[in-house]
Amino acid sequence: MNDLDDLDAVDPLAHVRELFDLDDDVVYLDGNSLGAPPKAVAERMRDVVRRQWGRRLIRGWSEGWWEAPQRVGDRIGRLVGAAPGQVVVGDSTSVNIFKALMAAVRGTDRTEIVVDAGTFPTDGYIARSVAELTGLELRPASPDALEPTERTAVVLLNHVDYRTGRMLDMAAVTERVHAVGAKAVWDLCHSAGVLPIELDALGVDLAVGCSYKFLNGGPGAPAFLYVPTAAQASFEQPLTGWTGHRAPFAMEDDYIPDPGVARARCGTPDILSMLALDAALDVWDHVSLADVRAKGLKLTDHFRSLVRDLPGIEVITPADEWRGHQVSLRHADAEAVMGKLIARDVIGDHRPPDVLRFGFAPLYNRYSDARRAAEALAEIL
Amino acid sequence: MNDLDDLDAVDPLAHVRELFDLDDDVVYLDGNSLGAPPKAVAERMRDVVRRQWGRRLIRGWSEGWWEAPQRVGDRIGRLVGAAPGQVVVGDSTSVNIFKALMAAVRGTDRTEIVVDAGTFPTDGYIARSVAELTGLELRPASPDALEPTERTAVVLLNHVDYRTGRMLDMAAVTERVHAVGAKAVWDLCHSAGVLPIELDALGVDLAVGCSYKFLNGGPGAPAFLYVPTAAQASFEQPLTGWTGHRAPFAMEDDYIPDPGVARARCGTPDILSMLALDAALDVWDHVSLADVRAKGLKLTDHFRSLVRDLPGIEVITPADEWRGHQVSLRHADAEAVMGKLIARDVIGDHRPPDVLRFGFAPLYNRYSDARRAAEALAEIL
Numbered sequence: 001m002n003d004l005d006d007l008d009a010v011d012p013l014a015h016v017r018e019l020f021d022l023d024d025d026v027v028y029l030d031g032n033s034l035g036a037p038p039k040a041v042a043e044r045m046r047d048v049v050r051r052q053w054g055r056r057l058i059r060g061w062s063e064g065w066w067e068a069p070q071r072v073g074d075r076i077g078r079l080v081g082a083a084p085g086q087v088v089v090g091d092s093t094s095v096n097i098f099k100a101l102m103a104a105v106r107g108t109d110r111t112e113i114v115v116d117a118g119t120f121p122t123d124g125y126i127a128r129s130v131a132e133l134t135g136l137e138l139r140p141a142s143p144d145a146l147e148p149t150e151r152t153a154v155v156l157l158n159h160v161d162y163r164t165g166r167m168l169d170m171a172a173v174t175e176r177v178h179a180v181g182a183k184a185v186w187d188l189c190h191s192a193g194v195l196p197i198e199l200d201a202l203g204v205d206l207a208v209g210c211s212y213k214f215l216n217g218g219p220g221a222p223a224f225l226y227v228p229t230a231a232q233a234s235f236e237q238p239l240t241g242w243t244g245h246r247a248p249f250a251m252e253d254d255y256i257p258d259p260g261v262a263r264a265r266c267g268t269p270d271i272l273s274m275l276a277l278d279a280a281l282d283v284w285d286h287v288s289l290a291d292v293r294a295k296g297l298k299l300t301d302h303f304r305s306l307v308r309d310l311p312g313i314e315v316i317t318p319a320d321e322w323r324g325h326q327v328s329l330r331h332a333d334a335e336a337v338m339g340k341l342i343a344r345d346v347i348g349d350h351r352p353p354d355v356l357r358f359g360f361a362p363l364y365n366r367y368s369d370a371r372r373a374a375e376a377l378a379e380i381l
Numbered sequence: 382m383n384d385l386d387d388l389d390a391v392d393p394l395a396h397v398r399e400l401f402d403l404d405d406d407v408v409y410l411d412g413n414s415l416g417a418p419p420k421a422v423a424e425r426m427r428d429v430v431r432r433q434w435g436r437r438l439i440r441g442w443s444e445g446w447w448e449a450p451q452r453v454g455d456r457i458g459r460l461v462g463a464a465p466g467q468v469v470v471g472d473s474t475s476v477n478i479f480k481a482l483m484a485a486v487r488g489t490d491r492t493e494i495v496v497d498a499g500t501f502p503t504d505g506y507i508a509r510s511v512a513e514l515t516g517l518e519l520r521p522a523s524p525d526a527l528e529p530t531e532r533t534a535v536v537l538l539n540h541v542d543y544r545t546g547r548m549l550d551m552a553a554v555t556e557r558v559h560a561v562g563a564k565a566v567w568d569l570c571h572s573a574g575v576l577p578i579e580l581d582a583l584g585v586d587l588a589v590g591c592s593y594k595f596l597n598g599g600p601g602a603p604a605f606l607y608v609p610t611a612a613q614a615s616f617e618q619p620l621t622g623w624t625g626h627r628a629p630f631a632m633e634d635d636y637i638p639d640p641g642v643a644r645a646r647c648g649t650p651d652i653l654s655m656l657a658l659d660a661a662l663d664v665w666d667h668v669s670l671a672d673v674r675a676k677g678l679k680l681t682d683h684f685r686s687l688v689r690d691l692p693g694i695e696v697i698t699p700a701d702e703w704r705g706h707q708v709s710l711r712h713a714d715a716e717a718v719m720g721k722l723i724a725r726d727v728i729g730d731h732r733p734p735d736v737l738r739f740g741f742a743p744l745y746n747r748y749s750d751a752r753r754a755a756e757a758l759a760e761i762l
Contacts, residue, residue, distance in 0.1 A: 092648020094622030241475030267473020
C-alpha cells in the first residue's frame, strides 16, 4: 500500500495540512461531521477576546463586528458560486431552514412542500413544522421520484445525503423544480467547501448550510443562508429580529426589513464564533476548489478499493462521481466496529442503524490516512 | 468628590474587578450593552480551541459539549431564581422570544398578545410577527396600563426598560396577568446578573434574556430561555431542530420533543461561544447577587447626584428602587455629547433621539468611575 504514501509526496494540496492543528497519531476521518481546527483560529480568538472585546469593548460593533455576517457570508459565497451581497452567516442551520422555507411559501397559493425522504432529520422536522404553521402539506419523496407538480410550492433538498454520501445533480433537479414553477431550496451542509457549487449560475432560489463540517468553523459554528439578489425584495420570514431591520439603531416601532441580504439576519450576531469561522476561512485564500474536489475523489476511490472486499462490508456510497467526500459502509455491527476503530485512533462515525461513515477532507487528509484506516478496519473485521 | 474614591476602598466587591481584563485608563459604563471580558475567557477559549476541539475533535460532543446548553443554563438559572433543569442556553434573544411567544399562544382561543409599548424593538418586532402568523392581535400598552383581559393570551414584558432603566414590579405584574388567566413572558436582558429575580417563586410562565450584558458572555453571546418544569410538557414551538428531539442521534423521521427543557433547543449549539460564556460565569462563584444589587444602587445614586443639576440634563431613570443599573439622561445634543465623552475614554452610549445611557456593572465598575464620568460630562457641558 506504499503507493498511497507516494501519492502524498506529489499531492499539490499536501502543504495545506500544515495550516491545521492536527495530531499525526490520529487518523481523522470525521471532517464531514466536525472539521479540524485551522491553526489561525486559536490566535484569532486570542485577538478577538483580548484586543477587540477587551480593549475596544462596545466600539467593536462599529469596527467590523456589525457587518461580519455579510462579510464572512461573502467569503463563503465565493465557495458556493454566489456573488457578493447574497449570503449571511448566523444562527443554526435549523433556524435558517425555517427562514428559507417560510419565505419560500409566503403568499403562495400552492399546497405542498416536498422534502427528500432520506434527508438529515432536522430538515424534515423543520419542513414539517413549516407545513403545519402554513397549512401546506408535507410530502417526503425519494430524490429519484420527486415529481414536483403545479401544486408544489417548494422542494427542500440535500445536495449530499448525510448517510450515503450520494450527491444530487443540482442543475438537473433545480431545472425540474423550476419547470413546474416551484422553488428549490438546497441544503449544502455536506458539500460546501468540497464540491464545486454554482448557486448563481443555476438560479437556485435559496440555500443554507453549516460551517462546521468541511468549512472547519468549529463545533456548532454559525450557519449560512443564501438569498439571491433578485429574490431579496420579496424575502420575508417571521424571525424579524432587530438586526435585519433597515435601520437597527433607529429603534423604530415598525419592522421594515433591510433592502438587501441583511434582512435574512435576525438577532445579535455571535461574534466569537463568527470570527473563529472567519479565521478558519483564511485557509481558502490559496486553495482551488477544483483541486480539493479532485483530491477528494481520489482519496475516496482509494479507500473504497481498500475496503470494499472486507468481510461483512457493503459500500453504500455511489462509485461514480455523484458523491460527496465520504465513504459509507454498511456493516451489521457498525456501532461496535466504529468503537474499535476509535480506540485505535481512527476516527469516523456511526449512523444508526448500521452505517459506518468515513469523511475525507482534502485540505488535511492524506492518502496515508486512507491506508491506515483501511488497515485498521481490516484487522478489526 | 474624594468621598467616592473612599467608597472604593471599603467596597466588598472591589476584589472582583481583578477578575476582569480592563484598561484602567478607560471608564467603561456600557456593561449594560456589552459586558467587559472576565480574564478567564481568553484562557478557556485557548483550551476549547486547542485541546477540546483540536485534540478531542468530534469526541468533544460526548465529553461535555452536547449537554452544555443545559449545564450553562443551570448556572444562569441560579442567578434568576430558577431551579436546575429549566433553562437552556442557545440561539439569540430574538429567536428565543419567537419560541416563547409561539409556545405561549399555541392552542389558545384567546385573541391578543400584549407587549409593553416602550419595549426593546426586537421584542415588538417578533411579537408582531407571532401575531401575524397565528392570527392574534398585537396590542402595545404602557406598563402602567397593561389592562390584560380574558382576551389576552400572553403579555411580553421587559423587566428593565432599555431606554429609561425603569424596572417593573415582576411580582405584581405577573400576578395581574395571571389573574385574568394570561401568561407572562419576561425579557431579562437588562436585569439578569444585576437584579434579584425569582422566576420560580413568582410562577413566571416563560422568560428569555441575553448573556452579553451584565453576564459578560461576549459580543453576541448566546441567549437563554426559561421553561419551568410544569410547563415543559406543553411547551411546543415551531423551531423543531434536531437537538430538541428526545433521541437526536436516532435520526428518527418524526419529531418527538425531549420530555424536559431540552425541547427548547433547536440547532447544533455553538460551542465556542457557549464555553466562553461558561468561563465568564465563573465570576459568580464567589459573588452574592444581593451585594451586586446594593452596590449598583449606590453607584447609580452617586452618579445621579453628580449629574442631575448639569445644564441641559434631565434624568429619566427613576430615583426610587424601581430601576436597573443604569442612569439615563436626556440631553438635546445627546449624540454629540456621547461622542465627546468617548473621545475622553468615558464610554457610555446614546439611544435616539436624545438619551445618554450610563450602565454600572457592580462587578467591575468603581465609585471613581462614577466620579470621573460625571467630571467629564460636566466639562463637556
